[in-house]
């Protein structure tokens with residue numbers, strides 16, 4: 001073989017992100033190196049498999065109820081950072097739920113009919129779906145560990161992205177509004 | 182992003198709630214799908230989806246370029262999902278390699294060949310991929326999902342993750358290498374393989 005191994009740039013090679021010179025170098029190396037050819041083959045299989053993963057589909061009824069809940073939760077919001085907590089059982093002990101419930105009263109009435117004709121129970125959004133999934137045996141431990149879902153919603157975005165793993169490359173994020181051009 | 186979306190974003194920024202409804206309808210599947218791929222369960226994905234749209238509602242004034250609304254949406258959803266993932270670490274994730282992934286809320290691996298062997302092979306592969314991805318640090322996992330599964334460009338991923346493209350490149354390389362190593366046996370060339 002004529003050059004050093006090229007496995008560190010095989011990803012960019014597959015993604016088409018290499019300059020013509022770099023591409024050429026990879027191809028010339030691949031022609032002579034079995035190890036790199038195998039590496040590229042495995043990477044190809046991995047990316048093809050990842051590309052083949054199709055998203056889950058909880059169905060139109062779920063997405064309609066999601067939109068209704070979002071509209072109900074934002075109905076009385078006028079300014080930034082007035083976020084109420086997600087509408088689920090796991091927050092039922094939180095004080096915000098009382099006000100949320102009042103805001104939701106009208107929406108719930110409307111939604112009731114839709115829920116009634118479906119085969120889900122009338123508890124709440126998340127629980128209903130957990131049960132739905134549960135019917136077919138796919139229940140996570142998360143469904144049981146109710147309290148662990150509590151999280152402060154006033155948490156700053158920098159805190160949200162605070163690095164916790166030393167093995168991971170981290171960058172200080174921009175504020176969410178400051179989308180780079 | 183379409184011109185129609187940009188038009189709706191501008192209306193929404195002026196306080197048009199109907200425009201917001203239309204944006205929710207246009208992006209709800211994307212947001213839920215991304216959250217599900219990162220968190221692998223419906224309850225968490227549902228929370229991320231709800232919270233993402235509520236945050237969008239409150240923070241739309243911060244978006245300076247309406248034509249980048251999709252990155253804005255992805256960024257809020259990814260941040261929230263990553264945070265949940267970090268909080269969830271240490272808890273037992275129920276989806277073991279033996280567990281079935283039935284029901285309507287699940288991911289599938291599209292199979293080009295419909296033979297039963299291929300279906301079984303795909304099922305094993307999906308389970309192995311899911312398990313391997315679960316072990317990645319949250320930002321590496323999110324980068325891999327955004328780029329390799331959602332099909333976004335490195336530039337878009339960088340915008341969403343709030344980091345330079347070079348970091349996306351590195352995180353992607355590390356994530357893929359780890360995955361490749363964990364899936365070694367499944368990906369090793371077999372007799373009769375192409």
Ligand SMILES: [Zn+2]
Pocket residue numbers: 004005006007029033034035036037
């Ligand atoms: Zn080589």
